[in-house]
Amino acid sequence: MSFKKLTLSSSRDIPFNKLVLSQSNVRRIKSGVSIEEFAEDIARRGLLQSLHVRPVVDEDGNETGMFEIPAGGRRYRALEHLVKAKRLNKTAPVPCVVREAGNGILAEDDSLAENTQREALHPLDQFRAFRTLREKGQSEEEIAAAFFVPVNVVKQRLRLAAVSPKLLDLYETDEMSLDQVMTFTINPDHDRQEQVWEALDSSWSKDPYQIRRLLTETTVRASDKRAVFVGLAAYEEAGGTILRDLFQSDDGGWLQDAALLDRLATEKLKAMAAEIAEEGWKWIEVAVNMPYDAAYGLRRIDGTPVDLTDEEQAMIVSLEAEYAELEADHAKAEELPEEIDERLGEIETALATFESRPFIYDPDEIARAGVFVSIGGNGSLSIDRGYVRPEDEAPEDGEGATAGMDGSDASTGATISVAGQQAAPEDEEDDGIKPLPDRLVMELTAHRTLALRDAVAGNPHIAMTALLHKLVTDTFGRYAASSGCLEASVHHVFFPAQSADLKDSLSAKSVNERQEAWKTDIPQDDQALWDWLDALDDASRMALLAHCVSYGVNALYEKVDRYGAGLSKAGLERRLGQANRLAKAVKLDMIEAGWKPTAANYLGRVTKARIVEAVREGVGEQAAQLIDHLKKGDMAKEAERLLADNDWLPEPLRLTDIDDPSDEAGDDEGEALPEFLADDEDAADDADEAESDHLVAAE
Template structure:
């Protein structure tokens, strides 16, 4: 028969008056740790005693119970109660819940005290974080939570921030797969998918420190200390709907700006507004950028302005400020640290004196209409305006008079009596200053280059498929080299220089022309040997059709039908060079019968319609359909109009002018270098205007 299991007898619990309790010398806790006695007393006063005291009867010398009880476990709670009694917030005879150990037991009081403290399991930090969140969900504020648990409000905010991390990462932290420092690093981003992506990439890596996690989470952001952010201010950015990523666990220098395109737009808008205000001074041009490269004023003449003289009162005020500054500096020269009010006053004086030194500069009214200014952002986020620079093409010609320059505040030099309009360039793109939406403005230069890159690629593909035209083009070049001496190469040399596209649309690489050229290139490359002698033998052994096809393929890589902005300083294409290039490209396109519709180009929001003004969109619909169709969408906003126009033009065969095949009667004979060719309409405007709704594009 199995022996009976001996049942355990628990110690009895009862209420004992406070004045019958005394501290035991057997309590093993000697060092202060955790919540202070004062804070514990406040907590007991608010919510009552949550845990009973562990007590034993006090015996006299004869072993008889005296009616008093000592406390080997629960001494801090007793001291907190004692403070409440002394403050008369608790009666000294108030009953205290106690677990009473028998006087005579084999277990010592020291062992009970040690067991109570040693067997206590500390609350897991994640449990505390989640408990704080629950309290907040129950309606408590962060300040109330902090007051009730005797921590700072900042700590509560930190704990609450931790539980905003992805649940997947919280579980990893709970399973000790992640350290607290790593978990804290993930709080800089609120994107759970991105958090999990970063953790997936670093958890098995040798480099998974907290700083590495923060760097990966903020790699596509901008520091709040960046000059652009300081220029527009984080308040304006957040008011526009932007999010600032913050790190509550270390100094983040203001955090990180998450929405960089929004920041760039705010910077551009504010700089444009500042530039428009400066334009009212009468400058011919203003260039705007967040920052200009070193040497951006090279080649420009700087005109000298004069600062307005100080009045007698202003001179006296400046002298008084200088004297006060000298007195304060002398008085506190030996001080280790300046008083706050003195430090503040010194700052005010320095700012006032600096204002006297940076007074507005006045320029010669005759110079302003031909000069310009640079508007940018200083390193400290303040606006920087550098006025008074004249470009070489704006200099007065020898023998000309001041009266022949148009402009000025009253338009005195202009026979029409009109005032010139300042040309504001933002990020390399001109910004129109009128709001006339009915004007069909010239196409932006970048869009022209992107469109003509499409045409160039299609023209290469067409030429490679037409050996007869390719041979004609090559022979034509050789004849010009031999008889006209227009080539810089030797008289017996002929070469094809591969033209690359520095500016191109995103869809260029996926076009039918690009794929056809790549396939042809790969096919020839696989068939041609790399050894030079073997290559000669291979070409020599090809039949005439294959030789012509290979020739056409090679010649096609030299086709350059790109529109590029002419450089007036001679470094790059000249105006005549671009004109001649477009003229020859039209002739070549007619020879090969190039049809951009047939090669797959269609007007879309991304490649054209979203890049031009509303009048341009309506003009396209009107040409492809009719006036009635254009009127159906003329009331729409720019974005909606572009989308609807894309649908209407999808199968219409409409092309923008740079992609159209020039008619034969528009062709003109080649002109000598000192004459000017006739250009298509889209190239005849000297000044292009960017769509006011398009974001600024950085200069190439």
């Protein structure tokens, strides 16, 4: 079979004023680059593609000298824009491919073919083309201007082109999606990118969030209080790298060098401590995370706030008047205008600054007192001045304090000590769900005790009931006075084990604020205290009673000594039973108290079986199956994400059905411990000894 050889349409230049748009053009909807931007591109680089035209004929079929354009209408309109702007002559020659009149092919056919038969450029080709332009000297701004896209789009495409070539090859063959490639741009390390993809290769789920989690698992979020305290600029200046996601919100990114961040935070704290030491303090304790109750047993010295200047007092009056006026003007508004709400916030911040002005202390007291310096929960510097240790109550006759092991300020003699950060021991992984480690249960019940104190302090009726229960128990001699949930003396119960987030918990803040509020009102003189208490109204007396009683609440789990030296098994059961009854009475909800499971406070401290069980209970079996193949560190982080908006709690923080053995005959056997603590005693002891060895090494 033979084919007739083709003859292509001729090409020639036609004056612009001899061209007209054809009504046969199938494109009706505007899309892509605007005509104005297209015109600018033609002005810069010239016309890259000829117009496709046909002769216009009259009623008799004779050519009129004009040509219609069925394919190339956007190019024509861009040229028309340049002619109207007098940047192109109306007789300027335009390259055209001329289709003969009456050739049997419809004009609509040509228009449709041109718009449908061309293949769009693969995104990867565009990424690589942008990279080539950048490598040949064009700036990101120049590339953006040439292709009429924002500079950020150019940055994104250059970042995509910088992904590992192996992964880009997978994208080219459709083995990887564009969303996945975009996620890999977070970490520029090609080896790490390839490791993550290999780790996910056997998994049926390769969602972008999993890739992002693996790429950033050893990093620190920019919102971390250490990062806020040090500052991203200082971190980068010290050589630190910040990983950024150019394709979605990343809250500031991820700091890649956690060790550098810790060093910078500690150095900045020590520098601040050195400045504070010049005030004459005897000692300064520095820690990134200052433990809750770090000042327990220390006397707080009194200070006098620095007097306000006349200008400051006038400013306070002015701000308060403005605040009252704004509130009055918008009292009936259902929602404040954004600018008014912002201004009210500014006024509140300014007034708070005046209230938090520094204190003046007695120089003699400063010489024997110290300061705690740490990082607050919001990343600000936290300075807590004026604490005297018992051994420093009497003035020293010697030459002053000796330098601490961690360093001291030579000019003042103040000892500056840096508290070490305790590392969590790594659990041995075995099959099955085993008892929770003793230390973890102690930390969890420390959270619960603090929340229970806060709840009891807010319920005078329950506080009175608990107090009377304890007093009646002691008076009628039913049990040893040292056992039970409430020590009515009241003894301050110290937390021997606590997680780093205990100090910043909602319960800790609430208890501390209430303590400071009462402390400012309570007289120091004993007789004056009696008179003050006697004059209080009943509501205030009950509120103060509840606050004091709450400090005796002890819902802590402690390790039982099988040989009877210390807390007995029956005593622990009685304490936990009474604590649970008290929690039910005040309707304690640890979720409302602000506790959430994280890798740091629970999920990273238990076995993989317990992590999976937590997700199964909190989210469901399908979610548990999504993580059961992960390594423990990855599993803990993913479980934290899955449980973030869930009401799941570990057993020690739940309201259990442990009965109070107070109504039964007291004996050494008692009832069984909760299931999460029950196990073979020898095995438990071995685990505790191993954990203890880890803790000694960490501390």
